Amino acid sequence: MKRATHATETPQVGRSVPRLESWLKVTGKAEYVHNLRLPGMLYGKIFRSSVAHGRIRNIDTSAAKALAGVHSVVTAAEVKTIVPDPFYGPAFHDQPVLAVDKVRYVGEPVAVVLASDPHVAEEAVHLITAEYEELPAVYDEVEAMTSKSIVHDELKPAGTFPDLKHLKGKKNTNIALDFRLRRGDAAKAMKGADRIFEHRFRTQQVMHTPLEPLVSVAESTDSSITIHTASQSPSFVRIEIARLLGWPENRVRVRVPFLGGGFGAKLYIKLEALVAVLSLLVHRPVKISLTMEEQFFTITKHASTFRIKTGVSNDGRIVSRDCEVWWNGGAYADIGPRVTQKSGFTAPGPYDIENVSIDSYALYTNLPPAGALRGFGIPQLVWAYESHTDMVARELGIDAVEFRRKNLLREGRPQATGTKMKDAAIEKVLERTAALIDWGKPLDRGTGTIKRGRGIAVGFKACISNTTSLAAVGVNADGSCTVYTSCVDMGQGSDTAMAQIAGEVLNLPTEAVTVVHSDTDVTPFDMATLGSRSLFHSGNAVKLAAEDAKRQLEVLRKELGLPADCPVADVFRKKYGMRAGSVMGAGNFIPPYTPPDENGQTDNATPFWMVGATGVEIEVDTETGRVRVTKMVNVADVGTPINPRVVETQLSGGAIMQLGFTLFEKMLFDADGQLRNASLAEYKIPGLLDLPAEMVNEAVVAEQRTGPFGAKGVGETATFGVSPAIANAIQDAVGVRLTELPMNPEAVYMALKK
Amino acid sequence: MRRQIQFKLNGESVEAQVAPHETLVEVLRDAFGLYGARESCGQGLCGCCTVLVDGTAVSGCLYLAALAEGAHVQTVEGSRELDAVQEAFVERAAFQCGFCTPGFVLMTRQLLDEHPDPSEDEIRHYLSGNLCRCAAYPEIIEAVKLAAQKRRQS
Numbered sequence: 001m002k003r004a005t006h007a008t009e010t011p012q013v014g015r016s017v018p019r020l021e022s023w024l025k026v027t028g029k030a031e032y033v034h035n036l037r038l039p040g041m042l043y044g045k046i047f048r049s050s051v052a053h054g055r056i057r058n059i060d061t062s063a064a065k066a067l068a069g070v071h072s073v074v075t076a077a078e079v080k081t082i083v084p085d086p087f088y089g090p091a092f093h094d095q096p097v098l099a100v101d102k103v104r105y106v107g108e109p110v111a112v113v114l115a116s117d118p119h120v121a122e123e124a125v126h127l128i129t130a131e132y133e134e135l136p137a138v139y140d141e142v143e144a145m146t147s148k149s150i151v152h153d154e155l156k157p158a159g160t161f162p163d164l165k166h167l168k169g170k171k172n173t174n175i176a177l178d179f180r181l182r183r184g185d186a187a188k189a190m191k192g193a194d195r196i197f198e199h200r201f202r203t204q205q206v207m208h209t210p211l212e213p214l215v216s217v218a219e220s221t222d223s224s225i226t227i228h229t230a231s232q233s234p235s236f237v238r239i240e241i242a243r244l245l246g247w248p249e250n251r252v253r254v255r256v257p258f259l260g261g262g263f264g265a266k267l268y269i270k271l272e273a274l275v276a277v278l279s280l281l282v283h284r285p286v287k288i289s290l291t292m293e294e295q296f297f298t299i300t301k302h303a304s305t306f307r308i309k310t311g312v313s314n315d316g317r318i319v320s321r322d323c324e325v326w327w328n329g330g331a332y333a334d335i336g337p338r339v340t341q342k343s344g345f346t347a348p349g350p351y352d353i354e355n356v357s358i359d360s361y362a363l364y365t366n367l368p369p370a371g372a373l374r375g376f377g378i379p380q381l382v383w384a385y386e387s388h389t390d391m392v393a394r395e396l397g398i399d400a401v402e403f404r405r406k407n408l409l410r411e412g413r414p415q416a417t418g419t420k421m422k423d424a425a426i427e428k429v430l431e432r433t434a435a436l437i438d439w440g441k442p443l444d445r446g447t448g449t450i451k452r453g454r455g456i457a458v459g460f461k462a463c464i465s466n467t468t469s470l471a472a473v474g475v476n477a478d479g480s481c482t483v484y485t486s487c488v489d490m491g492q493g494s495d496t497a498m499a500q501i502a503g504e505v506l507n508l509p510t511e512a513v514t515v516v517h518s519d520t521d522v523t524p525f526d527m528a529t530l531g532s533r534s535l536f537h538s539g540n541a542v543k544l545a546a547e548d549a550k551r552q553l554e555v556l557r558k559e560l561g562l563p564a565d566c567p568v569a570d571v572f573r574k575k576y577g578m579r580a581g582s583v584m585g586a587g588n589f590i591p592p593y594t595p596p597d598e599n600g601q602t603d604n605a606t607p608f609w610m611v612g613a614t615g616v617e618i619e620v621d622t623e624t625g626r627v628r629v630t631k632m633v634n635v636a637d638v639g640t641p642i643n644p645r646v647v648e649t650q651l652s653g654g655a656i657m658q659l660g661f662t663l664f665e666k667m668l669f670d671a672d673g674q675l676r677n678a679s680l681a682e683y684k685i686p687g688l689l690d691l692p693a694e695m696v697n698e699a700v701v702a703e704q705r706t707g708p709f710g711a712k713g714v715g716e717t718a719t720f721g722v723s724p725a726i727a728n729a730i731q732d733a734v735g736v737r738l739t740e741l742p743m744n745p746e747a748v749y750m751a752l753k754k
Numbered sequence: 755m756r757r758q759i760q761f762k763l764n765g766e767s768v769e770a771q772v773a774p775h776e777t778l779v780e781v782l783r784d785a786f787g788l789y790g791a792r793e794s795c796g797q798g799l800c801g802c803c804t805v806l807v808d809g810t811a812v813s814g815c816l817y818l819a820a821l822a823e824g825a826h827v828q829t830v831e832g833s834r835e836l837d838a839v840q841e842a843f844v845e846r847a848a849f850q851c852g853f854c855t856p857g858f859v860l861m862t863r864q865l866l867d868e869h870p871d872p873s874e875d876e877i878r879h880y881l882s883g884n885l886c887r888c889a890a891y892p893e894i895i896e897a898v899k900l901a902a903q904k905r906r907q908s
Contacts, residue, residue: 018844025852026840026859028790028830034853035789119775211794211802211853211887260794260853261887292795491851491888645847649893653850656889680795680885688878691891 007479007567012503013709016645017510019496021258021489031257031517033215033230038285041217042071043118044278046288047111047128048297049103052139052366052673053149054132056101056110063127064113069120072282073128075111076100082277083244090236090268091164092176093156095332095369097244097273103132104151104331105366106673107297112274114282118289137366137673141328142305144174144363151331151364162595164337176329176362177337179344181600183416184355189320193311197392201384202740203723204666205303205328207296208373209685210490212260214298216271217287218279225276226253232266232488233528234518240269241276249520256518262490263657264372265299267530268334296667296678301373302339303328306347306384311355316398318407320355323347325381327370329362334371337362342464342531343377345600348416349385350426350460350611351407356416358600366673375461375716376531379658379723382459383741386724390455391737400728401434401456409460417596417605423712424609425637425702430458432700433721436633437615446733449623452630453733458613459720462606463713464531468590470524471541473502473549477579479568481508483545486518486526487538492715493646494534498542500642501708505546524586532713535642536608539708541587549585556583591706608704608712611637614655614721616692618729625749627663627730632692634721639704639712647714651697654718660686662723664744759823764832772819779803779814781822782829790830790856801884804857805829811864830856838904839863839897848897850888858884862898871902 024030047064061073076098079086086097099110111128115121138149154171157164164177190196216229225245231237234254242249259266271288278286290298304327311320325347329336344360393403408427414420433456434440446452472484483502489495499513516523526538557566560574572581591607617631634655641647664684668676677683697718704712723741731737736751756771763786770785782788782805791814794802798813805814806828807821836844839862849855858881865872865880872880877898886894 016847018847021852022844023836025849025855026830026836026843028788028856030852032789032792032853034792035783037784209887210851211800211885212792212851213794259851260792261851263887292797292800491849493850649847649850649890652892653889656891657887679797680799681797685885685887686889686891687885688882688891688895691878695892 007507008509009507012500012510013642014644015500015510016643017496017500019493020499021495032212032260033217033228033257034212034260034289036217036228038217038219041285041287042114042116042282043121044112044114044275044286044288045118045121045125046109046294047125049099049106049108049110051103051132051134052106053135053137054103055135056099056103057131057133059111060129061111064124067120067124067127069115069117070124071114071116073111073113074278074281078281079277082280086244087156088240088244088269088273089158089333090335091158091161091337092333093158094152097277105368106675107368108331112278114278114286138174139365139367139669139673141303141326141363141365144365145326145361147174150174151366161337163341174364176333176364177340179341179360181345181356181358181416183418183601186320186322186355186357189355190311190322193319194314196309196311197395198309199388199391199739201306201387203304203380203383204741205367205370206301206661206665206667208263208265209292209295210261210263210265213290213292213295214266214270215289216275217285218275219285220279224251225279226255227272227276228255229272230259230266231256231272232262232490232530233268234488234520235486235525236268236528237272238520241272244273254520256488259488259490263374264530267372267528270298292680293678296675297368299334300330300368300370300667302336302370302377302380304380306381308384308388310388310392312392312396316396316403316406318351318353321348321353323358325360327362327377328365328367330365330367330369332369333362334369336370338464339372339377342462343381345417345605346378346460346462347381347385349389350409350458352409352413358416367669372530374654374657375719378459378461378716379719382457382720383723386457386459386721387727387739390724390728401439404430404458418601419603419605421609423704424460424611425700426458426460426611428700428702429611429613429635429637432698433613433615433633433635436635436696437617446619449621451620451622451733452617453729454617455725455727455729455732456613456615457721457724457728461610461716461720463533463536463608465591465607466593467527467533467537469526469537469541471538471545471587472524473542473545473585474582475506475549475553475568476582477569477572481506481513483513483515483542484523485515485538485542486520486523487534488518488529490529492650493643494529496646497535497539497642501539501542502546504709505543506550532610532715534713536707536712537589539711541589543708544587544589545585547585548587549583552583552585608707610713610717612717612720614725616725616729618726618733620730620733620748622734622752625745625752627726627743627748629659629692629726631694633696634718635698635700636714636717637702638699638714638717639702639707640710641699642709642711647699648697650714651718652695654716655722656686656691658719658722659690662726662742664742666742759820761822761824762826764828774820776819777815778805778817778819778822778827781819782814788829788831792853801857801861802854804860806860806864811861830859838908839901842897842901842904846893846897846900848893849890854884854886858894862901865898866902866905870906872898
């Protein structure tokens with residue numbers, strides 16, 4: 001491929017540059033950990049718990065060890081010889097590398113077989129047996145609040161988050177965080193309200209199903225380890241593995257090439273600790289590739305229950321809102337407590353409400369762990385508050401958009417945390433969605449068994465904080481540019497966006513910029529690629545680094561007496577007398593943040609707000625309960641897009657993913673906590689036939705003044721409004737209200753029969 | 755228990771030692787270093803492992819390698835230059851993470867061989883066995899239309 005390195009005056013930001021790795025992806029040559037094979041490598045296959053909650057009495061690995069071709073079988077006993085206290089996690093040190101003494105969900109890793117041939121390893125797994133003393137289990141998040149079944153004997157906060165410190169050493173509880181927010185006096189205001197409405201909503205447990213299933217490879221010497229992993233958080237992996245091993249960070253190297261999808265599944269520690277320990281135990285490289293089935297036993301999206309109560313005045317003003325949210329975190333906390341708090345504080349929705357009360361609880365249960373999934377809890381909340389808002393408007397006899405207009409959280413007004421809204425185009429997004437879905441215009445209501453309806457919903461999200469991103473930008477002797485960032489390109493197009501930002505600063509075409517993939521020996525710290533934070537945080541860091549490199553070049557030109565427009569290659573040639581040298585700019589970005597007080601109040605809750613709305617037209621077949629989306633409109637405030645085409649595809653992709661969670665995806669468990677549909681044969685994800693017949697995705701004209709060139713994140717924004725917009729449209733079409741996801745034909749049909 | 759098979763791989767005659775249980779994806783990967791066809795769901799339901807055997811798309815994660823004896827196997831790595839389908843996928847931004855893309859490219863080629871000017875409905879149905887979790891579906895439909903146009907023009 002020929003790539004220009006000459007200077008350009010053409011703006012790089014705002015260009016719909018095709019992804020830099022396009023050629024690699026359409027020819028099948030893009031690098032994924034999936035492809036990696038190292039000399040002498042062993043494959044690990046995992047033996048998993050068959051009970052939801054139990055004490056391990058015995059693990060019999062003798063038959064597995066005896067199978068020809070098996071290298072070794074490893075349980076927690078061997079793990080402890082490398083890591084004496086083998087528990088990890090970003091919020092709690094609660095998750096064992098392999099089950100220690102107890103299992104807490106069906107599918108939990110208990111032992112690993114290693115063999116050169118993965119088929120042999122798999123066969124041997126079936127020869128392992130385990131005996132458990134079964135304990136009573138708890139599956140429901142609300143029951144877990146008061147259940148006598150306790151998932152963890154004692155809570156072990158990791159020490160990273162100040163709001164978890166009070167839970168240290170706590171016993172006899174499944175509550176992994178009790179977040180509380182109070183603004184005004186919700187109870188008193190509720191008493192004074194003209195009308196009060198209260199509803200309860202639920203969401204189901206679902207899985208990310210990245211098509212490249214979770215995969216990690218470790219290779220080690222006695223004093224260093226390299227982990228090649230499909231991870232969204234290489235910097236965290238390095239820190240956590242170093243902590244587990246008791247090694248300095250500079251002896252742990254974490255490399256991440258492209259990811260075959262992430263969506264929040266590939267965060268924190270997944271297989272990394274396991275392959276690291278195995279490699280150190282057997283002194284050979286070890287690879288573990290999960291199957292699609294095994295992914296369902298690794299990380300999922302929180303099921304949730306949300307009780308929401310609203311007091312309104314006769315003129316349609318919301319005077320009080322009371323929110324209680326229970327998050328089903330499964331057996332290990334993962335990042336659930338952050339979902340509980342960071343999303344929890346937006347539970348009253350994008351409305352201007354003086355009196356708010358929020359209680360948001362992270363719960364342990366005996367289900368597969370739940371973590372981040374494209375929205376970090378926000379889609380669960382918007383589902384409830386926008387369904388509820390629609391129901392209230394209906395009861396009051398006020399048009400659903402008009403009711404929202406009356407109560408909308410406008411620029412400069414304080415949100416429930418007290419933080420004043422800034423650069424959040426809520427009104428614009430709502431109005432544009434309403435216009436694009438022809439709100440208020442006549443609608444063909446359908447005939448016979450086909451009934452038609454329209455619905456709308458708007459949601460918002462804060463960005464996780466306090467987090468930091470670093471980056472470096474090198475300008476080489478020929479004028480080409482290399483960006484060093486630990487931001488991970490999992491398909492969202494971050495490589496291209498970072499190259500556009502560096503190119504814009506340095507007046508280089510994006511195509512002349514190369515982005516080095518995460519390698520913790522080379523690329524600087526970055527909190528993680530999650531929660532739509534990277535374009536803003538890593539983007540700002542890359543911008544700062546590029547500006548630093550530019551300044552250094554200016555100094556060089558001045559020192560050498562060269563004109564300001566002297567090409568970079570000539571600057572270096574003059575300096576060194578030949579083609580040599582480089583400059584390296586550094587960028588360190590950390591936005592300001594104020595931690596919340598005991599009432600959840602803060603003057604700076606987030607570095608930026610994301611706003612997304614969805615409008616739909618749907619058809620309900622009253623004979624089958626099937627819902628078909630005939631038109632879907634997704635509108636978002638993404639600030640000023642760096643790459644408009646990529647922004648559009650992120651909106652579209654996010655909305656279609658959420659469509660699956662809305663209409664059909666659901667992990668089905670039996671009474672013993674056994675997952676019944678852990679495969680794409682029985683757990684269906686959206687395909688081409690599930691697409692809305694017509695789809696419009698649009699970013700409103702907006703600017704995030706603190707973002708790189710006015711931009712902010714977009715990966716999750718289109719997921720917010722999808723579920724409630726469809727529920728609202730179903731009620732519009734057939735007059736029934738669904739309060740639980742998914743709204744599959746069975747659920748809709750049963751609601752119609754009532 | 756391995757036995758030698760001969761087949762044509764992307765136009766060249768090749769041989770491989772295969773075990774009876776080995777799938778085409780495993781042999782392409784381990785014996786030929788081709789990673790474009792990749793196992794994802796392991797059940798022939800997602801299309802990530804799509805390869806063409808004698809011109810017909812098959813799920814390489816289920817197709818036993820031994821059955822390729824004497825056949826012509828084509829993978830996404832087959833052409834050195836981008837074809838109309840690959841060009842169209844780039845121009846229409848019809849992928850995000852890229853993991854499913856080789857499967858979509860091969861299936862689209864087969865679609866356009868059979869239906870040079872497919873309707874949108876034909877595209878949706880023909881490619882419904884290929885999944886994209888990033889959901890670049892609207893862009894994929896646009897890319898297929900563009901590829902059809904490019905093919906007709908050349």
